[in-house]
Amino acid sequence: MSSFQCICQELGVPIANEKTVGPVTTLTFLGLEIDTINRIVRIPANKIVALVSLLQKLITLKKVTLKDLQSLVGALSFFCKAIRAGRAFIRRFYDAMIGVKQSHHFIRINASLRADLLMWLTFLRNFNGQTYFTESTWTGNSVLNLFTDSTGSVELGCGAYFNGQWVYFQWPSHWRGSKIMKDITFLELVPVVLSMAIWGERLANCKILFHVDNMALVSILNKQTSKDKHVMNLIRPFVYYAMRNNIIFRAVHVAGSYNCIADAISRKQWQRFRLLAPNAHHQPQSIPDHFWESIYNLKLTDC
Missing domain, CATH: 3.30.70 (Alpha-Beta Plaits)
Known part of the structure; x- marks a missing residue:
């Protein structure tokens, strides 16, 4: 600060001393308190x-x-x-x-x-009024080992895999015959939201790069909005988990051939799954009650 002030004085640049603060590690700027030691932004x-x-x-x-x-x-x-x-x-x-x-x-x-x-x-x-600085680099599936996939058959469901942990969600039987089973974008979004519900806390304060094998879903995740009201019913909790865990996310498209583990889970191909992921946990992750409720209470009117 002393060197900067000397340079300004030499160049004739005026400084408002009454507004000059520092050097400090905690500073209030535009109404937000920025703490560079704890890497936290605080809202009053x-x-x-x-x-x-x-x-x-x-x-x-x-x-x-x-x-x-x-x-x-x-x-x-x-x-x-x-x-x-x-x-x-x-x-x-x-x-x-x-x-x-x-x-x-x-x-x-x-x-x-x-x-x-x-x-x-x-x-x-x-919300406690505090949010941590996010990481400076993007973290992709190749580092996180986070993969999701869905099927279009009501007899099957969707799956997700994350660093040895995995989960399988069976499509509700009352979806049989509904148009929602033909909406692959919606179906592909379900395990993405489920992943955030289960593992969101482990992804806290990260910039996550999701690899998705559905181009329409990539666009929706990046825009964080959709004209489809049923897709929006899932986008809202997805963004909520991102807000709660201070996650910044972006989606990119990846070919389905690189999504073998999640594909095996979604199709209940357990022998293939164990061959592809021999170190995976023996038991799946529990599905949160609030996620069950949000899916099973989904209104299928006009679906």
């Missing part, structure tokens, strides 16, 4: 309380004024400076404001907006 508690109060108010309404929605978006944008994955759940609020010019005009809160409000409220109720 009063900001969290204010946002939770605003969300609780808006989620009960059928319509909201442009002014109130702009206030919400401003608050959420502030949080997303620290919680980058949350940006996916601001986009629809911006879209809803398009074409509305007067601050007192009302905007209808549709099902998608309400679901995003609920997602933020659920996250903030369990």
Whole structure:
């Protein structure tokens, strides 16, 4: 700092001494406390309380004024400076404001907006205001050994494999004959979300590069949105797990021929699976109750 100030003085660059801080390892910048020793960004508690109060108010309404929605978006944008994955759940609020010019005009809160409000409220109720710096490099499946795959047969299901641990999920029998069994993008997304539900904490504070053998799903994961309401029912919990564990993710396409282990699990080809992964655990991972509930309670109307 002393050397920098001397250079500025020599060059005639004015410095506002009343705004000059440091050198320090903890600094408040743009309302966020940045701790370089513990590698943590902290959001003030009063900001969290204010946002939770605003969300609780808006989620009960059928319509909201442009002014109130702009206030919400401003608050959420502030949080997303620290919680980058949350940006996916601001986009629809911006879209809803398009074409509305007067601050007192009302905007209808549709099902998608309400679901995003609920997602933020659920996250903030369990948020301690701290988020760790993410890793500087991307981590791919070749390092993580994280692979997922799905089948299109209701007699089978989907599977995921992660560093010796694995899980198999059987498609619900009441999906038989529904259009959802023909939606391979939705089916391929199920084990991706299941992986985050089970192993998300082990991936905390990482930049994860998912290798997926479905091009449509790659696009959806990167955009974090879809016009398909059933796909969005899974994208929301996927991004929620990313927010809760401070994970930044990106998807790239990989040929299915490189996904043999997960393919064997999804098809219940256990002998082939053991040959491909001889060091895998003997027993599969338990599936969280909340994941079971979200899948089995999925409405198949118009599917």
